[in-house]
Amino acid sequence: MNLLRRSVIILMLSLIWPLALSAQSEKVPTASELIAAMDANLTAKTSIVTSRMVVHGRRASRTITSKSWVEGAEKAFTEYLAPPREAGTKMLKLEDQLWTYSPQTDRIIQISGHMLRQSLMGSDLSYQDMMEDQSLEDVYDGVVEGSELLNGRDSWVMTLTAKKEGLAYHRRKAWIDKEWLLPMREELFAKSGKLLKSSYAEEVMQVEGRWYPKVWVFKDELKRNSKGTEWIIDEIAFNQPIPEAQFAKAALRK
């Protein structure tokens, strides 16, 4: 009996030992390192993006096409191209301020206060979600909790907890693909711990030597039966020169 028990233990150790060795050899990155690695993929000095947003309603879906010019995390200009009802609508974000222009009314409106919490074009995203431009590292305490398989791919699991007041989401949890160094899934939590929103990358692509999400799905988790909102990148170009006039309020009416 003792011999049998000893044999089982030796067998188990022989199976676990190589795994333990490989785990020991894999260095767990710090949250700062992971955030920096993700930023290297996701951010650029400038980017010009043509994308589609597919908003799934209860009865039908709408596809909204837009082109955006982005400089850093603080300047962004978006023009909606389709459908005809939204075509010509423009949006300008400069630091913490957001303006929209509607060709139907020919008026520029600043979105602020409670309006920032409203849905962007009927999607599961709010204007506030669009406005987030602070570095995660500056406002959250990050902890890499380990690794998990997500859709069969090895990912780091990182939890971020707010270290200052006034952030929209108190806690975030992200699954970062170890190879692509992209956040493949993110969950946003309320102070009470309730899951409010989630997002995940459904498809990734390689552009100019970096990995980037091709299809990104956002979902308001409090809406039951919500199919979420898909954001599909059709074209993206990094570090192209963008004239300063593109980020002027006058560009909204052009």
Added chain:
Amino acid sequence: MLLLKLALKNLLGAGTRTWLNVAVTSFSFVLIVFMSGFYQGFLEYAQQVTLETEVAGGAYWHPAYDPDDPFTLDDAHGIPPGPVSEQLAAGKAMPILLTQGSIYPEGRMMPVMVKGIPPNQNIVTLPTEVLGEYTGSAIPVLIGAGMAHSAQLEEGDVFTVRWRDAHGTYDANEAEIVSIMRVENPGVDMGQLWLPLGKLQDMLEMPGEATYVVAASGAELLADIGEWQPKPVMFFMQEYLDVIEMKSSNAKILYAVLLAMAAMGIFNSQVLSIFRRRKEIGTLMALGMIRSRVVALFTAEGGMHSILAFILGAIWGGPLLFFVATKGIPLPYDPTEFGVIMAPRLIGVYGIGMILGTTLLVAVIVTVVSYIPARKIAKLKPTEALTGRSN
């Protein structure tokens, strides 16, 4: 007196023509009184309900609070100033805290106004004591029947409510409907959740804070309270006065049409009467009646339509108006869905001043339209009138 007797005799002698004119005039008269009474009833009911359920003895607003501008809500909260706090401690006022939020009944998102109220208050007639009796783990919520209908919520339903605290951070939790109140004031019903004040202050991290304070009926509304703004009862009632004024202006068009109908009938019969009774006019003048008295006779005949119309209106309209004033007319729909305060039964309020004023108005108009054709008599020559000719 002889003139009036003669006028009445002539008028009654005209038979059907007179009674048709009197019927039309009485219809106009009763309808005008009915509608004016309805507006007055609406106003008095709206004021009474607003006072009982919302306004009580007036309010003190946080300096940043503007109910017409939701942008102000994020900043419109604070600890009430000293003198108001003394009224709060004495139970002569109650604090209300407001924030915007979203609810997810059956997973559908609905924007709502979340209001915190002391459960043990007795300043307004909302049944808030049920909030204090709740012993469950969810957030206890009281809603109105209109809100329950639009959100398809029932007592005992549990749903998620999401809000942002004083610092702007999202928070969410489960809430339970502890009671659905039947309240005629949409201002405390539609799109609103009522929570225990202490619970909402904890949720928002705003301890001791309020957006506005409601003073009890009869409590003195303090004027010198620093930056907070005292709002007297009349401030809240002005809204209803404006609505009534607007509605009354629209109703005046209808009144004008009704009166024009009655006036045209009387005018027409006066013209016809003067044409057909030329020989009678000539005879009266030949017998020595001066022209002005003949004009007065015909004017009195026309004017008496209004007296007969008043009597006829009192006969058929009196019981009708009495019924409307006491029992009311039931509405075929739920008035809370319209966003205005309306009683489930339309009750008319008919003041003596309003009835006398309407009577006088009808009498003056009828007399004027009777006088205009009668002026023609002044130009008649007695000799020509006697032969039945007119110039």
